[in-house]
Structures are given as structure tokens and as C-alpha cells.
Amino acid sequence: MSSKALQIILGVFLLSLAYAVLRYHVFEAVPYKDFALFVLNKSLGLSAFVLLTLNFVLGPARTLGADVPDTWLQARKEIGVVGFMLVLAHVLCAMLLFGSGAYYGKFFVADGTLSTVGSWSMLFGVAAFVWLWLYNISFKTMQPGDDALRTLVGSKASVIVAGLLAGGHVIVMGYKSWLQPDGWAGGMPPITLVAFAIFVIGLAINVRGRR
Secondary structure (H helix, E strand, O other), X not given: OOHHHHHHHHHHHHHHHHHHHHHHXXXXXXXXXXXXXXXXXXXXXXXXXXXXXXXHHHHHHHHOOOOOOHHHHHOHHHHXXXXXXXXXXXXXXXXXXXXXXXXXXXXXXXXXXXXXXXXXXXXXXXXXXXXXXXXXXXXXXXXXXXXHHHHHHOOXXXXXXXXXXXXXXXXXXXXXXXXXXXXXXXXXXXXXXXXHHHHHHHHHHHHHHOO
16 A cells, blocks of 8 residues: 555544544543444544545546645545445444444334334445445456446446435435534534535535546
């Protein structure tokens, strides 16, 4: 891994982790026993959003005239791969947390089945993950005859659909708390809102800057 990619990845992860610890442990008083999966998983999700956004936005940003260093462009592939791995880690941690139903109460109803919020959020999340998985392998294992599929997966329309799926995942999950800023712990927006804001900015740059 290049030194620039490592710097970017570590910087994004540490900033995301600091935000999660400050908001949830310090201001919301979430017990520190919940750091290992619950709070850490929030930082994994935010880190993944930021890294994947960088992966898709750096090239288009330069096209639009932004001063994007060559070292950042050369680090895109490594940033994207690590972003995908963090998504996978986020999914696995979420599955463990879902087992008890205590951490995501709004995702369940009284009989233990998923609520409407839980169902749609998970559907969007799974669909976005499948797209990311396909995008990741399309540039590694596909044969020359698979160029049409590779072109489709990497097209502007495909990226927009993937962005809408990822955005839908966090919108359904957290939109109610977004509309109640008086309840934000320490005045800090929920991580789902931070991730969504980054996604919107990144998607806009990607759509405008793609050739």
C-alpha cells in the first residue's frame, strides 16, 4: 500500500472514530462497554462512506478544476478496496448487534419482527453492498469478454443508483433524529446525517465531473 493511501485511510478512520467516541460516549453517555461493537461500528460505517466517496469523487473533482494531487489519484484503488472491506466489517458487526435487538430497537416491533424502518433500511443496505461487491470484483476477476458488464457497473447511471441505495440506507435509518437538532448529543449531528451529507456532496461532484 502506498504511503499516501495509508495516510488517507488512517486519517479518515481516526477522525471518524474520534467523532463517534465524542458524540456517543462523551455527550450521549453511551456506556464504554459498548465501544467494541456498537460505537466502533458507527465509526466503521462513517469511514467506509468517506473512503468510498473519495474513491468515486477524486477523478471527477479534478475534471471540474479542483487541485487534486497525483498521489491522491494514484491512491484511489487502495482507498476503494479498504472502503469496501470496512463496509464488510460494518455489515458483520451489525449482524452481531442485531442478534439481541437491544441496540436497534426502532428496527423491530413487539413480536420481534422487523419494523418498516428496519426492513427498508436493511433492504437498501443489502442492495448497496451487493452493488459494491460487484463493482469491486468487476475489475479483478472478470474476463475480457465481460467488458459490457464492467462498463455497465462503472457507468454514471450505475453509480447514481448505488448512491441512492446507500443514501436510502442512512435516510430511513436516521431521518427522524435529523429533524430534531435539539436532541443531538452535544449539538453534534448523528453519524447517519454526516454520512448522508458527504454522500450528497460526493454524488453531485461525481455526476457533474464524469466524462
